[in-house]
Amino acid sequence: MVEGPVSEAKTVYIAIGSNVGEKLNNCRKAIDLINNSDGCTVRGISRFYRTEPVGVTAQDWYVNAVIHIETILGPHELLRCLLSIESDMGRVRREKWEARVIDLDILLYGNEIIRMGELTVPHPLMHQRRFVLMPMVQLNPGLIHPVLGKSMSELMDDLEIEGQAVVPLSDI
Numbered sequence: 001m002v003e004g005p006v007s008e009a010k011t012v013y014i015a016i017g018s019n020v021g022e023k024l025n026n027c028r029k030a031i032d033l034i035n036n037s038d039g040c041t042v043r044g045i046s047r048f049y050r051t052e053p054v055g056v057t058a059q060d061w062y063v064n065a066v067i068h069i070e071t072i073l074g075p076h077e078l079l080r081c082l083l084s085i086e087s088d089m090g091r092v093r094r095e096k097w098e099a100r101v102i103d104l105d106i107l108l109y110g111n112e113i114i115r116m117g118e119l120t121v122p123h124p125l126m127h128q129r130r131f132v133l134m135p136m137v138q139l140n141p142g143l144i145h146p147v148l149g150k151s152m153s154e155l156m157d158d159l160e161i162e163g164q165a166v167v168p169l170s171d172i
Contacts, residue, residue: 009041009071010072012069012071012078013108014066015103015104015126015135016030016031016065016067016102017051017062017064017100018062018063019099020101023062023063027063029102031065033085034104037085039077043068045068046065048063049063049064049065049168050062050063050167050168051063051167052163052166054164064132066107066135066138068140076116082104082105108143109121122146130161130164134156136152137153
């Protein structure tokens, strides 16, 4: 699929996470790299959170945040940009949910619903992840999930918190 810039800037939300090395610095560096990428402008950054790994044991806790960007990149072009940043920062993908120096996931791309190959938007697990919803609520509590039809605040209220500790970094 050949894809060029979209006709007008899209509002996109990206999850950022790291649980290897200097986790907070890794997240900040990734945000800077996204902001300095052609066609991307960071418009908002949530607080940073220390978060319990979900779905795995015997891993260090993560630092997570969500950013709001505006981009003229199409969704697949943006995905390639994020994968390139992950690779440049030293991420090597070997197995699902392994520890990682950086993880960048497109959560929402405007109000679009995309299911094409390696890209599924909205992110299929975002509504089940407290480490995603807490920063999303901070950035835009009334934002409606385009598939589920609920606001980020409503999704957060519906979520089980067992095994999903999320602590603002400033509270540690």
